Amino acid sequence: MEIITHTDYFILKRMAPGVFATIAKPGTGAWSNAGFVDLGTELLVFDAFNTPAAAEELKKQAEKLTGKKVKYLVNSHYHGDHVFGNQVFEDLPIISTELTREWIKDKNAIGDVDVETQETQNYLDNLMLQIKSEKDEIIKQSLSNQYLEMQVMLTQIPFMELTLPTITFENKLVISGTERHVELYCFGGGHTPSDTFLYVPKEKAAFMGDIVTDNLHLPVFHPEEFLTILESTRTMEIDILLPGHGDIGSNEKVETMIDYVTMLKEAAEGAVAADVELEDFVSSFVIPEEFKKWKGMQGIKRNLKTVFDFYKKDVEKTATQSI
Numbered sequence: 001m002e003i004i005t006h007t008d009y010f011i012l013k014r015m016a017p018g019v020f021a022t023i024a025k026p027g028t029g030a031w032s033n034a035g036f037v038d039l040g041t042e043l044l045v046f047d048a049f050n051t052p053a054a055a056e057e058l059k060k061q062a063e064k065l066t067g068k069k070v071k072y073l074v075n076s077h078y079h080g081d082h083v084f085g086n087q088v089f090e091d092l093p094i095i096s097t098e099l100t101r102e103w104i105k106d107k108n109a110i111g112d113v114d115v116e117t118q119e120t121q122n123y124l125d126n127l128m129l130q131i132k133s134e135k136d137e138i139i140k141q142s143l144s145n146q147y148l149e150m151q152v153m154l155t156q157i158p159f160m161e162l163t164l165p166t167i168t169f170e171n172k173l174v175i176s177g178t179e180r181h182v183e184l185y186c187f188g189g190g191h192t193p194s195d196t197f198l199y200v201p202k203e204k205a206a207f208m209g210d211i212v213t214d215n216l217h218l219p220v221f222h223p224e225e226f227l228t229i230l231e232s233t234r235t236m237e238i239d240i241l242l243p244g245h246g247d248i249g250s251n252e253k254v255e256t257m258i259d260y261v262t263m264l265k266e267a268a269e270g271a272v273a274a275d276v277e278l279e280d281f282v283s284s285f286v287i288p289e290e291f292k293k294w295k296g297m298q299g300i301k302r303n304l305k306t307v308f309d310f311y312k313k314d315v316e317k318t319a320t321q322s323i
């Protein structure tokens with residue numbers, strides 16, 4: 001993969017002709033990845049990082065490299081690390097699904113600066129205590145990155161303005177340019193209530209948002225829809241993809257995600273069928289070897305609970321229906 005440049009926030013790489021990835025350096029103000037596509041006469045940016053400062057650098061680098069202007073921004077899902085840079089693109093059409101727009105509006109509201117600053121400071125103080133007492137080096141490193149990232153966020157709070165998408169779609173949107181077109185797909189919500197990914201057919205390249213991440217226990221919102229979305233990408237020819245977190249790879253990363261979500265699903269379904277209590281399920285769970293080194297280790301407990309609750313409700317619903 002050709003590295004074009006290193007910036008303070010990300011590494012800019014060429015994935016394919018006209019398709020570029022900006023791989024975040026977590027702890028700098030860019031927590032998740034973003035990317036951009038040269039449509040021919042203008043550019044389309046996919047996701048906007050965690051801070052306006054990182055998004056500003058993305059816009060600058062994209063326009064410098066191509067000599068073209070950014071015309072569109074896409075938000076893959078509502079999480080702040082993908083949308084808090086939106087304000088840099090406030091004069092442009094910002095595209096997401098209707099549901100993602102609603103969730104950005106509801107969940108990412110930026111309140112009173114003093115209150116937000118105080119809350120972030122409290123969060124940081126708490127995090128520092130956790131870092132000091134943590135024995136596991138992998139978890140310690142991950143918490144330290146979070147600490148650095150939140151420190152950058154703290155400095156940005158006075159300048160942050162929630163900027164909402166202005167154009168929404170439901171399942172599919174095609175944006176055509178003179179050189180290539182991109183396809184946006186939303187097959188439901190697996191990681192959040194609504195997850196969009198981008199496909200560039202000409203280059204067989206894809207930006208996956210957080211539907212695909214690299215060796216990371218990212219949050220699972222809805223296990224069944226997560227699998228449906230991942231399986232639907234199997235029908236597409238994807239030679240190269242950008243995960244929401246981690247480095248560029250092939251569609252093997254999709255298969256790894258399918259394995260991960262399936263593992264959670266089968267474990268939870270088994271526990272529910274055997275009438276195991278949630279606490280016992282989580283505390284006795286042994287992480288399979290292939291996922292043991294994944295980052296964000298705290299995340300697996302949260303995922304076990306989400307997936308367990310999901311199938312428990314499913315069983316209860318079926319039981320009520322059959323009465």
Ligand SMILES: [Zn+2]
Pocket residue numbers: 077079191210
């Ligand atoms: Zn996310």
